[in-house]
Amino acid sequence: MSEPLVLGIESSCDETGVAIVRGRELLANEVASSVEEHVRFGGVVPEVASRAHLQAIVPTLKRALEKADVDPTELDAIAVTAGPGLMGALVVGLSAAKTLAAALNKPLYGLNHLVGHVAVDLLEHGPIPKCAALLVSGGHSSLLAVNDITGDISELGATIDDAAGEAYDKVARLVGMGYPGGPVIDKAAQEGDPKAIRFPRGLTSARDLEKHRFDYSFSGLKTAVARWVETAELEGREVPVNDVCASFQEAVCDVLTAKAIDACNHLEADTLMLGGGVAANSRLRSLLEERCQAAGVTLRRPRPGLCTDNGAMIAVLGSECVRAGREPSPLTISANPGLPVEQVILR
Ligand code: KG4
Numbered sequence: 001m002s003e004p005l006v007l008g009i010e011s012s013c014d015e016t017g018v019a020i021v022r023g024r025e026l027l028a029n030e031v032a033s034s035v036e037e038h039v040r041f042g043g044v045v046p047e048v049a050s051r052a053h054l055q056a057i058v059p060t061l062k063r064a065l066e067k068a069d070v071d072p073t074e075l076d077a078i079a080v081t082a083g084p085g086l087m088g089a090l091v092v093g094l095s096a097a098k099t100l101a102a103a104l105n106k107p108l109y110g111l112n113h114l115v116g117h118v119a120v121d122l123l124e125h126g127p128i129p130k131c132a133a134l135l136v137s138g139g140h141s142s143l144l145a146v147n148d149i150t151g152d153i154s155e156l157g158a159t160i161d162d163a164a165g166e167a168y169d170k171v172a173r174l175v176g177m178g179y180p181g182g183p184v185i186d187k188a189a190q191e192g193d194p195k196a197i198r199f200p201r202g203l204t205s206a207r208d209l210e211k212h213r214f215d216y217s218f219s220g221l222k223t224a225v226a227r228w229v230e231t232a233e234l235e236g237r238e239v240p241v242n243d244v245c246a247s248f249q250e251a252v253c254d255v256l257t258a259k260a261i262d263a264c265n266h267l268e269a270d271t272l273m274l275g276g277g278v279a280a281n282s283r284l285r286s287l288l289e290e291r292c293q294a295a296g297v298t299l300r301r302p303r304p305g306l307c308t309d310n311g312a313m314i315a316v317l318g319s320e321c322v323r324a325g326r327e328p329s330p331l332t333i334s335a336n337p338g339l340p341v342e343q344v345i346l347r
Pocket residue numbers: 013136137138139140164165166168169180181182183186276277278279280281282307308309
């Protein structure tokens with residue numbers, strides 16, 4: 001068989017993504033985001049996201065097919081995010097994918113969103129070796145052990161409370177900045193002193209490391225920032241917003257990178273993959289580069305546009321599954337908001 005032509009649909013959060021790949025070549029990648037509709041709420045509202053997916057899914061599908069100049073009958077498979085994510089949002093993409101698969105009589109691959117974040121780098125930097133992967137976004141923060149992207153992945157650790165991006169969004173709200181918080185804090189931090197305030201590094205004490213060596217926790221950090229700001233205000237001091245942002249960011253990036261390098265050592269992996277919206281963070285990138293170099297680890301990171309949620313990550317993971325001869329999902333699958341990363345293809 002020549003390189004498989006696969007259409008991928010992503011709708012797990014606030015982005016409706018549809019992409020088409022031939023093998024590892026990206027032919028179209030269309031994304032409609034509802035982020036603007038969530039701004040006034042300071043976070044993603046599931047009902048609003050579901051409605052936006054419903055409105056966007058058909059036009060986005062049409063645009064992707066047009067851009068790739070592909071007739072649906074030519075497709076070899078339909079891939080779709082089956083979980084994890086928001087139930088109401090996942091259902092929209094999955095229904096569209098099932099309809100296409102049934103109508104066109106093509107195999108359906110209900111895929112894991114987290115694995116898609118790792119797989120997307122295939123499009124940029126080719127085959128993915130055995131590696132550790134750090135996924136950081138508004139919805140997830142996890143460390144993965146990747147043996148085979150189409151079927152042998154396990155979770156080393158994950159956040160036990162807030163995701164890293166969620167912490168950025170909450171701290172941004174606290175200091176009166178906009179949503180999403182990541183980019184604004186990243187910018188403000190460049191004008192601040194990362195050593196001005198020593199904020200706590202979650203789950204790094206010797207006792208915590210025994211049980212949570214590869215886990216993260218950002219809710220204590222968020223509370224520490226809130227208390228610090230509150231105290232400064234009560235004492236009538238001006239809050240040094242840039243220093244608060246830089247010190248908060250340093251605490252997040254310090255823990256994310258330290259545990260990611262520890263995961264590489266533990267797995268004896270010489271490659272670290274980075275993915276998710278927070279991968280765009282300038283400090284995370286520089287600190288990871290520094291620490292990876294010191295540890296003799298190669299850092300792989302897709303371009304920012306592919307780090308955030310999109311259809312390409314699902315389409316290319318689908319194409320890898322077809323290439324590897326993996327069995328497709330039955331048409332009867334249901335979306336699974338808590339799909340564990342070990343289940344690359346939902347059965
Ligand atoms: O992967 P993504 O687009 O969606 C989810 O699956 O959540 O990630 C969005 C998250 C938001 O929380 C946003 O604040 C964060 O990524 N983010 C950043 C940066 N750009 C986006 N966080 C830190 N620094 C950035 N430059």
